[in-house]
Amino acid sequence: xxIKMRKSSWILCIAASMVLALAALPTVxxxxxxxxxxxxxxxxxxxxxxxxxxxKAGTQITWTNGDDIPHTxxxxxxxxxxxxxxxxxxxxxxxxxxxxxxxxCSIHPKMTGKVVVE
Amino acid sequence: xxxxxxxxxxLLDHNHDGIDRRGFLKCMAWAGTGALCVLExxxxxxxxxxxxxxxxxxxxxxLSFVQISDSHMGFNKPANSDVIATxxxxxxxxxxxxxPPEFILHTGDISHLSKPSEFDTVDQILKSAPxxxxxxxxxxxxxxxDDGKQYLERYGKNTKGAxxxxxxxxxxxxxxxxxxxxxxxxxxxxxxxxxxQWLEDDVRHLSKSTPVIVFAHMPLWNxxxxxxxxxxxxxxxxxxxxxxxxxxxxxxxxHQTMQxxxxxxxxxxxxxxxxxxxxPGAASSPGPMKVPAEQxxxxxxxxxxxxxxxxxxxALIDSTLE
Numbered sequence: 001x002x003i004k005m006r007k008s009s010w011i012l013c014i015a016a017s018m019v020l021a022l023a024a025l026p027t028v029x030x031x032x033x034x035x036x037x038x039x040x041x042x043x044x045x046x047x048x049x050x051x052x053x054x055x056k057a058g059t060q061i062t063w064t065n066g067d068d069i070p071h072t073x074x075x076x077x078x079x080x081x082x083x084x085x086x087x088x089x090x091x092x093x094x095x096x097x098x099x100x101x102x103x104x105c106s107i108h109p110k111m112t113g114k115v116v117v118e
Numbered sequence: 119x120x121x122x123x124x125x126x127x128x129l130l131d132h133n134h135d136g137i138d139r140r141g142f143l144k145c146m147a148w149a150g151t152g153a154l155c156v157l158e159x160x161x162x163x164x165x166x167x168x169x170x171x172x173x174x175x176x177x178x179x180x181l182s183f184v185q186i187s188d189s190h191m192g193f194n195k196p197a198n199s200d201v202i203a204t205x206x207x208x209x210x211x212x213x214x215x216x217x218p219p220e221f222i223l224h225t226g227d228i229s230h231l232s233k234p235s236e237f238d239t240v241d242q243i244l245k246s247a248p249x250x251x252x253x254x255x256x257x258x259x260x261x262x263x264d265d266g267k268q269y270l271e272r273y274g275k276n277t278k279g280a281x282x283x284x285x286x287x288x289x290x291x292x293x294x295x296x297x298x299x300x301x302x303x304x305x306x307x308x309x310x311x312x313x314x315q316w317l318e319d320d321v322r323h324l325s326k327s328t329p330v331i332v333f334a335h336m337p338l339w340n341x342x343x344x345x346x347x348x349x350x351x352x353x354x355x356x357x358x359x360x361x362x363x364x365x366x367x368x369x370x371x372x373h374q375t376m377q378x379x380x381x382x383x384x385x386x387x388x389x390x391x392x393x394x395x396x397x398p399g400a401a402s403s404p405g406p407m408k409v410p411a412e413q414x415x416x417x418x419x420x421x422x423x424x425x426x427x428x429x430x431x432x433a434l435i436d437s438t439l440e
Contacts (some may be wrong), residue, residue, distance in 0.1 A: 048403060
């Protein structure tokens with residue numbers, strides 16, 4: 001039993017190293033059919049975390065609402081606009097064009113955030 | 119958790135001397151009188167509803183109506199998994215009033231997610247109220263997705279713009295305002311230039327002795343801007359009402375009672391019938407406040423409003439659902 005676990009741990013380690021190695025090489029990463037890079041913004045306690053997110057162009061950003069109250073994700077320039085997100089609902093936007101995108105919750109406009117696309 | 123009494127009566131009694139005047143006294147002008155109202159620590163003097171004589175006097179108003187707010191039909195999270203039951207309890211409370219109200223004001227967030235079935239449920243429950251006259255203003259939860267189109271189709275008959283309107287009842291001028299549309303990033307509630315212009319025109323013809331009651335979803339005074347509890351251009355709206363002897367502003371949105379008197383204007387927010395929210399700054403966010411089940415109905419309720427012309431007195435009585 002113990003031996004088996006060690007073996008599987010080794011396999012995991014090797015697999016993890018490979019993933020890390022691949023992640024460290026963007027050119028290699030792109031050639032894998034795993035889709036675009038992704039990142040997440042959490043909506044909790046009436047705020048966006050991180051409030052400022054800096055990503056490479058082409059990154060897929062997913063907001064998830066963890067509050068008991070619905071929220072929206074709306075860019076000031078209308079570059080992106082979610083539908084109303086109830087608890088646990090998600091909104092995804094692919095940041096293709098470089099620039100700074102300020103956004104807010106149109107229901108609770110004190111909630112603001114920023115996406116910087118490089 | 120804030121301490122709240124089961125039932126509070128807030129009386130603005132301008133002619134009688136049976137009120138404790140210690141504490142912080144402030145004057146309030148009232149139509150036709152150089153009247154006083156009494157504040158203690160900035161809050162209107164409260165009376166328990168266990169004084170039948172006092173209640174009976176308040177209930178004999180010439181104009182009597184009830185405000186309910188924030189029914190959030192469709193909400194089903196731990197803070198209240200049965201908002202249908204609590205709205206029904208609110209209607210039962212209204213049915214039990216010693217004097218039936220002439221109408222009901224609903225100050226918005228009728229629904230939680232603007233779903234047709236949510237509005238239908240509220241309409242159905244309100245049918246068992248003692249009056250069929252219910253006047254609405256939208257909350258931000260009632261105008262999701264469609265810029266308020268559905269809200270206007272349901273409740274917007276005889277209204278202007280996004281749903282604002284005014285009407286007269288027994289010499290009192292009531293104004294329903296909409297401050298939940300076209301909200302700007304970083305801002306609070308908003309009335310907008312078109313509505314402000316309408317308001318200025320609407321009150322222009324009134325004599326200054328006309329009692330005015332303004333109702334809107336979001337507070338028309340800055341209660342806690344950090345949580346967006348206010349309206350960016352409310353000062354402009356209130357400037358049109360300065361010349362009136364008596365102005366009462368009724369709001370919802372913050373799911374708790376709060377009062378303030380400023381010059382001739384009395385501000386009051388109502389409790390929700392669905393779930394309580396924390397006192398300003400008392401939590402990390404204004405989200406629904408989960409309280410022990412046995413405490414919930416002590417934090418939800420209705421507001422009974424009575425206006426007595428002869429005595430030049432106004433009474434706002436907050437009753438919880440317990």
